Amino acid sequence: SIRCYIGLGSNLEDPQAQVRTALEQLTSLPDTELVAASSLYRSDPVGPQDQPDFVNAVAELNTRLAPEALLDELQAIEQAHRRVRERHWGPRTLDLDILLYAEQQIESERLVVPHRFMRERGFVLWPLAEIAPSLILPDGTPLSKLLSLCPMGTLEKIGL
């Protein structure tokens, strides 16, 4: 099976509960096991600032699902959280992104992996480093190097 990493984010309708529930739902995906989950982090919105703070986390899965089948399952979980897209980069109840899918580099209509913005997003890199500190990205960049370029800033770990 394939090791993959999922980014979770929410800033609507009790974001902590949205992320915690989504983590539980990841444990029951078909042909998939949840290997690890980061802490939850509160983070300032990147992009449009006129929206609530986010709660972010990263999960590590082992899956036998193909990338697009995994994406279908993640989108079903987002729908179950009544994700409504008002505006691009606007507030949402739940965002599930495939950050990494083993060493694969994927560029299809539906899917770009590694996630195109992950290298410059502290709300992804710091939770990812919590569960996979020695990770090397498919292009050979060590996660530790990306972290050194990405201050933790106002990111703060949320207690359990």
Ligand SMILES: CC1(C)Nc2nc(N)[nH]c(=O)c2N=C1O
């Ligand atoms: C709107 C945009 C770009 N900003 C974010 N900002 C933060 N802090 N966390 C997110 O998950 C997030 N997701 C997004 O899609």
